[in-house]
Amino acid sequence: MPLTTHTQISLSLSPSHRRPLPTDAGSGKLSRLSTGGSSSGGGAGGGGGSSSAAATAPSLRELEDLTHLEGPLTEHAVLRCLHARFQDCQFFTNVGSILISLNSYNDLGNPLTLTSTRAVAQAPQLQRVVNEAVRQQSETGYPQAIILSGSSGSGKTYASMLLLRQLFDVAGGGPETDAFKHLAAAFTVLRSLGSARTTSNSESSRIGHFIEVQVTDGALYRTKIHCYFLDQTRVVRPLPREKNYHIFYQMLAGLSPDERVRLHLDGYSVSSLRYLHQGEVRQDVQEDARRFQAWKACLGVLGIPFLDVVRVLASVLLLGNVTFVDRPGTEVEMQSPQELQSVAALLGFSPAALQRGLTSRTHNVRGQLVRSLSDANMACMTRDSLAKALYCRTVATIVRRANSLKRIGSASGTLSSSDDSHVHFDAQSAHASTVGTAGSRASKSMSVLNSAVRHATDGFIGILDMFGFEDPKPSHLEHLCINLCSETMQHFYNTHIFKSSLESCREEGIVCEVGVEYVDNVPCIDLISSLRTGLLSMLDIECSVRGSPESYVQKVRVAHKNNPRLLDPSPGQTAAFSVQHYAGRVAYTAADFLDTNRDCVPDDLVSVFHKQNCSFGFASHLFGSELKALYSQDTVPRGVSFRISPTSHTELQNGDEPVSTLTQDFHTRLDNLLRTLVHAKPHFVRCVKANDSEQPLMFERITVMRQIRSLQLLETVNLMAAGYPHRMRFKAFNSRYRLLAPSKLLRRTEDKAVDDCRTILDSFSATLLPSVERQENVSTGWALGKRHIFLTEGARQQLERRREQKRNAAAVLVQSTWRGWHVRRRWPQMRRNMEHRQRNKSGPPRPRPQPIAGTPPPDALERCDQRTIQQTCSLFGLDLERPPPLPRARSYTVAGNKKMGYPQGRIMKMTYPEGGGEVTLLKGEKVLVVGAATRRGHLLVQHPSGTIAVPYQYMELKPLPAPT
Numbered sequence: 002m003p004l005t006t007h008t009q010i011s012l013s014l015s016p017s018h019r020r021p022l023p024t025d026a027g028s029g030k031l032s033r034l035s036t037g038g039s040s041s042g043g044g045a046g047g048g049g050g051s052s053s054a055a056a057t058a059p060s061l062r063e064l065e066d067l068t069h070l071e072g073p074l075t076e077h078a079v080l081r082c083l084h085a086r087f088q089d090c091q092f093f094t095n096v097g098s099i100l101i102s103l104n105s106y107n108d109l110g111n112p113l114t115l116t117s118t119r120a121v122a123q124a125p126q127l128q129r130v131v132n133e134a135v136r137q138q139s140e141t142g143y144p145q146a147i148i149l150s151g152s153s154g155s156g157k158t159y160a161s162m163l164l165l166r167q168l169f170d171v172a173g174g175g176p177e178t179d180a181f182k183h184l185a186a187a188f189t190v191l192r193s194l195g196s197a198r199t200t201s202n203s204e205s206s207r208i209g210h211f212i213e214v215q216v217t218d219g220a221l222y223r224t225k226i227h228c229y230f231l232d233q234t235r236v237v238r239p240l241p242r243e244k245n246y247h248i249f250y251q252m253l254a255g256l257s258p259d260e261r262v263r264l265h266l267d268g269y270s271v272s273s274l275r276y277l278h279q280g281e282v283r284q285d286v287q288e289d290a291r292r293f294q295a296w297k298a299c300l301g302v303l304g305i306p307f308l309d310v311v312r313v314l315a316s317v318l319l320l321g322n323v324t325f326v327d328r329p330g331t332e333v334e335m336q337s338p339q340e341l342q343s344v345a346a347l348l349g350f351s352p353a354a355l356q357r358g359l360t361s362r363t364h365n366v367r368g369q370l371v372r373s374l375s376d377a378n379m380a381c382m383t384r385d386s387l388a389k390a391l392y393c394r395t396v397a398t399i400v401r402r403a404n405s406l407k408r409i410g411s412a413s414g415t416l417s418s419s420d421d422s423h424v425h426f427d428a429q430s431a432h433a434s435t436v437g438t439a440g441s442r443a444s445k446s447m448s449v450l451n452s453a454v455r456h457a458t459d460g461f462i463g464i465l466d467m468f469g470f471e472d473p474k475p476s477h478l479e480h481l482c483i484n485l486c487s488e489t490m491q492h493f494y495n496t497h498i499f500k501s502s503l504e505s506c507r508e509e510g511i512v513c514e515v516g517v518e519y520v521d522n523v524p525c526i527d528l529i530s531s532l533r534t535g536l537l538s539m540l541d542i543e544c545s546v547r548g549s550p551e552s553y554v555q556k557v558r559v560a561h562k563n564n565p566r567l568l569d570p571s572p573g574q575t576a577a578f579s580v581q582h583y584a585g586r587v588a589y590t591a592a593d594f595l596d597t598n599r600d601c602v603p604d605d606l607v608s609v610f611h612k613q614n615c616s617f618g619f620a621s622h623l624f625g626s627e628l629k630a631l632y633s634q635d636t637v638p639r640g641v642s643f644r645i646s647p648t649s650h651t652e653l654q655n656g657d658e659p660v661s662t663l664t665q666d667f668h669t670r671l672d673n674l675l676r677t678l679v680h681a682k683p684h685f686v687r688c689v690k691a692n693d694s695e696q697p698l699m700f701e702r703i704t705v706m707r708q709i710r711s712l713q714l715l716e717t718v719n720l721m722a723a724g725y726p727h728r729m730r731f732k733a734f735n736s737r738y739r740l741l742a743p744s745k746l747l748r749r750t751e752d753k754a755v756d757d758c759r760t761i762l763d764s765f766s767a768t769l770l771p772s773v774e775r776q777e778n779v780s781t782g783w784a785l786g787k788r789h790i791f792l793t794e795g796a797r798q799q800l801e802r803r804r805e806q807k808r809n810a811a812a813v814l815v816q817s818t819w820r821g822w823h824v825r826r827r828w829p830q831m832r833r834n835m836e837h838r839q840r841n842k843s844g845p846p847r848p849r850p851q852p853i854a855g856t857p858p859p860d861a862l863e864r865c866d867q868r869t870i871q872q873t874c875s876l877f878g879l880d881l882e883r884p885p886p887l888p889r890a891r892s893y894t895v896a897g898n899k900k901m902g903y904p905q906g907r908i909m910k911m912t913y914p915e916g917g918g919e920v921t922l923l924k925g926e927k928v929l930v931v932g933a934a935t936r937r938g939h940l941l942v943q944h945p946s947g948t949i950a951v952p953y954q955y956m957e958l959k960p961l962p963a964p965t
């Protein structure tokens with residue numbers, strides 16, 4: 002009996018609504034739609050076109066989009082294609098606009114921060130996702146959400162870092178901006194605090210992230226990291242083959258000897274600290290030390306005092322070693338006074354106050370306050386709740402700080418992060434309240450109003466990297482919440498991709514022959530979270546009646562005895578149950594469910610952090626709102642308890658109990674996240690890991706096939722290739738694609754929207770190459786509904802391609818027209834300039850020669866021009882035929898305004914002649930200049946074979962030695 006609900010909407014094509022392609026296009030557009038072979042008439046999708054298709058079709062490894070897969074669509078065909086591409090190192094493949102990302106594990110050990118992925122080459126497919134989100138956001142103003150999903154270890158965080166970097170490149174001014182550096186520092190700090198080794202992933206994110214990037218006019222101006230922190234139990238009890246949070250190991254590896262002494266950690270190691278040695282104890286000390294230094298530097302970038310944070314972290318580690326035992330007839334005995342003193346010193350209060358807080362409980366019994374001493378078990382639980390509270394509140398404080406970068410100017414490339422709530426944010430309510438405030442106090446400055454208006458109208462681009470499905474052994478309450486989150490994301494995908502398109506087809510009377518069958522996981526979500534009988538609601542009730550794990554499981558079994566998704570694990574386990582999730586069956590151990598869900602820390606312990614007792618401000622601040630509520634009344638402690646995790650509720654208590662439980666809180670946050678997401682246009686990235694053992698470049702068919710099934714990739718390909726996954730309002734369609742039709746044929750009126758739509762489609766189909774569909778093996782059909790036009794993925798791609806071509810052609814035309822006009826306008830001036838240049842062809846005057854040292858006398862023939870000579874001769878009655886004798890060459894040269902007679906000592910600056918000759922004077926040779934040569938610019942140099950004329954530039958003056 003299958004445990005899945007198949008939602009099948011099988012439709013048959015209605016000829017009245019479908020617009021056929023021109024005859025010569027054949028019936029290829031229905032290649033997928035007509036898998037039954039009825040309407041295609043053996044067209045392109047089948048036998049007739051297959052040979053030519055085979056000839057032109059890309060090989061599997063070149064197939065970038067699975068919608069173009071040939072032959073029968075099966076899981077094996079999808080697997081074969083992914084495998085072929087994997088072998089060709091092509092790790093990204095599209096299914097229409099949905100991207101499949103295969104984790105090859107070839108970057109294992111990457112700390113997965115913005116900085117660590119900086120050297121990684123960007124995949125063009127990821128770039129396309131970002132470009133598309135930015136484009137759609139700027140064109141429509143509509144929020145965009147890039148949603149990464151897949152099981153734990155499938156590479157969601159890795160891909161999210163690449164996407165975020167790309168987003169900064171496209172719209173944030175790149176990685177050199179302050180904003181990027183700030184965000185990179187925040188991720189480095191949060192990775193160490195929020196990731197841990199699990200059985201499925203050595204870098205598993207235990208904090209879910211929704212990174213909200215506010216974009217205005219295509220430029221980022223604000224980022225905010227929403228964190229979903231769940232896995233508190235890991236702080237005090239990591240699972241046997243897993244590890245505690247990375248930061249603890251990094252700290253022990255990276256602290257200097259001096260820091261270790263100051264933090265009371267001297268002499269401790271992973272194997273001597275109880276909170277660490279319960280899990281895996283092996284570590285790469287060098288790598289951890291390196292990451293610790295990076296972490297420390299990044300804390301500095303965020304302006305968070307390093308010592309404050311490590312004091313709290315060291316106290317958490319040491320708290321684990323504080324143990325209690327029951328002694329009959331006496332108080333509970335504390336067995337580790339040294340660690341207790343260290344913890345007290347680190348947290349800034351007295352050891353006695355801490356011991357009191359851990360071992361005594363105040364109860365309110367009908368108005369009377371009664372003090373009791375805890376037994377060892379209770380004291381250990383209180384200790385663990387303190388450790389969890391310190392850890393998760395420190396993380397929350399750091400997230401708040403990371404989100405509080407103030408805006409640095411408004412230019413693109415700088416942005417700020419919001420400084421409001423860090424873990425839980427309801428975008429709508431925040432927006433609404435901002436607008437309301439601005440409206441009611443009109444006197445407030447314009448900037449408030451402007452920012453309110455901007456808030457209300459701006460879209461964001463969000464990147465969602467939530468928890469992936471996992472099946473650890475044993476699985477606790479946190480894992481149930483993680484898997485609920487994963488189910489919810491799967492449901493979100495199902496709704497967007499399958500449900501909404503199939504239902505709207507049905508509503509508008511569009512029928513197609515292909516049945517798309519998908520597994521609806523609503524029954525599983527109901528089992529876990531329905532209001533009355535959901536596992537989580539029943540747990541809350543069990544907590545409120547102070548029941549036991551066994552009674553809880555018993556009630557659950559009764560309430561769901563006919564539910565095929567709730568299963569019994571191995572017989573005899575009274576406090577365990579299994580759930581059949583969309584990605585596999587998980588056995589949960591409910592022994593700690595109630596305590597984890599209560600998530601309580603008593604006021605006896607919280608009051609220790611009040612500034613009366615505690616001198617460490619950072620630690621007091623972690624319990625700020627609880628202390629405020631507690632000390633608003635005179636009696637402290639008074640038997641109330643608070644949540645371990647920081648809560649976003651303004652009310653902290655409901656009577657003596659906290660106002661909410663861990664699962665309620667998580668559920669509310671998940672709801673709020675979904676509320677934000679449903680208003681955004683989603684872009685899906687489906688992540689798949691190539692193997693279960695984190696082996697680089699190993700493709701495990703069984704592992705990949707399991708994920709193909711759970712992620713419903715085959716169903717997605719089916720829908721994208723043959724169904725109508727896209728729909729648009731007629732008006733929206735017309736305004737986007739009207740350029741595909743001659744504008745004179747369009748009416749552009751509201752009532753003629755459908756006619757315009759038809760005109761556009763007619764023009765479009767006339768331009769479709771008859772072979773397109775056959776070559777691409779994909780349907781390019783459409784159908785007109787009542788309010789929408791429905792498009793196949795192939796049609797959408799073709800329409801977009803046509804639009805792009807048209808726009809490019811138009812851009813080229815606009816540019817060439819403008820350039821032509823511009824040149825024509827400037828032509829008269831350009832022509833004048835050219836003519837002027839022609840006239841002065843000799844070009845610009847030669848630069849005047851520089852005066853030279855030791856100027857030789859000018860060449861006699863060039864001293865004056867012939868006309869001047871003639872005029873002078875006729876003026877003085879001289880006979881030009883018998884000119885007066887030329888004056889003798891000067892018997893000196895001029896250097897430094899001084900006349901220097903011959904002979905002169907000179908030194909050769911260069912060899913002359915350069916190519917060598919009969920007589921060669923070598924560079925550096927001393928020569929004797931005896932006079933000016935008749936040749937212009939030459940001096941006579943004495944040589945054993947006579948004199949030679951040497952250009953003056955080849956020599957420099959060297960004073961002759963005084964005669965002896």
Ligand SMILES: Nc1ncnc2c1ncn2[C@@H]1O[C@H](COP(=O)(O)OP(=O)(O)OP(=O)(O)O)[C@@H](O)[C@H]1O
Pocket residue numbers: 092103104105106107108109110111113151152153154155156157158159160202203204205206207467468469688
């Ligand atoms: N595209 C990739 N190329 C190379 N290595 C990758 C890629 N994606 C992920 N990895 C490596 O695989 C490991 C798991 O990736 P990652 O932590 O991103 O998975 P995840 O889906 O976020 O898991 P979780 O849900 O447990 O946080 C990491 O060590 C990472 O370095």
